[in-house]
Amino acid sequence: AQLVSLFYYMGMLTFGPGAAEEALPRLVIPNRVIRTLQWEYMAYALHDQDHLVLDMSDVEDALMAMAGRGDIAPLVTLFKNEVMGKIGVKDQRQFNEGTLKLMLLAYLSNSRVFHLLSEKEFARGYCDLFLTPAQDLASLRYAWMLEVKYLKTGAKQADIDKAIAAAYLQLERYASDTTLMPLLTQGRELKAGALIFAGAKNVLFRPWPPPPPGPARKPAKPVVKRAAKKTATKKTATKKTATKKAVRSRAS
Numbered sequence: 001a002q003l004v005s006l007f008y009y010m011g012m013l014t015f016g017p018g019a020a021e022e023a024l025p026r027l028v029i030p031n032r033v034i035r036t037l038q039w040e041y042m043a044y045a046l047h048d049q050d051h052l053v054l055d056m057s058d059v060e061d062a063l064m065a066m067a068g069r070g071d072i073a074p075l076v077t078l079f080k081n082e083v084m085g086k087i088g089v090k091d092q093r094q095f096n097e098g099t100l101k102l103m104l105l106a107y108l109s110n111s112r113v114f115h116l117l118s119e120k121e122f123a124r125g126y127c128d129l130f131l132t133p134a135q136d137l138a139s140l141r142y143a144w145m146l147e148v149k150y151l152k153t154g155a156k157q158a159d160i161d162k163a164i165a166a167a168y169l170q171l172e173r174y175a176s177d178t179t180l181m182p183l184l185t186q187g188r189e190l191k192a193g194a195l196i197f198a199g200a201k202n203v204l205f206r207p208w209p210p211p212p213p214g215p216a217r218k219p220a221k222p223v224v225k226r227a228a229k230k231t232a233t234k235k236t237a238t239k240k241t242a243t244k245k246a247v248r249s250r251a252s
């Protein structure tokens with residue numbers, strides 16, 4: 001279904017005659033030009049590359065870690081190294097958040113672990129990426145909701161913190177949709193977070209809700225005063241020793 005949607009948006013398919021009256025509209029090739037320039041060319045290309053094998057095992061493993069263990073770290077590392085790491089300096093000049101989301105969607109769409117939803121409407125907002133576990137894989141425990149933010153290379157920490165805070169507000173609003181959320185999670189536990197790209201090299205994930213702050217640290221003891229006390233004690237002991245020596249010398 002996702003591939004058909006892509007062909008539709010690229011203009012390679014359109015609705016056939018009478019589609020408005022059909023429960024399941026039929027898609028057709030729009031015209032002879034598209035058939036010749038797009039479909040016949042694709043057929044020739046596939047015929048020439050019929051030996052090509054697309055290895056998605058690493059992506060499958062990373063997505064299984066997300067769905068089975070609730071661990072997104074393997075996917076973040078894989079996408080950073082295999083995709084973002086290959087983007088050149090010139091590519092980054094026209095790079096933006098929309099491009100990044102399309103790259104993520106294309107990278108994940110060939111997996112059968114999740115059903116992907118892009119810009120799904122929740123509570124009068126649009127979630128960047130929602131991953132619903134496949135129904136036929138009963139071992140999958142987690143659905144995922146991700147908000148993606150892109151900042152230019154060299155972004156300051158204050159800008160990154162601001163993007164994370166904005167993503168948290170959006171995720172909180174989406175999660176409050178009590179109508180759609182149970183339908184999409186299908187009884188699975190929801191994991192969510194902000195995926196922050198600061199340029200092409202710095203990729204961060206921050207979970208939502210954020211973990212509670214740890215216990216406050218006790219103030220450090222005044223080490224300087226202790227040292228001063230030790231010094232004073234040492235001086236007193238030295239003075240006492242000198243006095244004893246003086247008394248002994250007089251006695252002798």
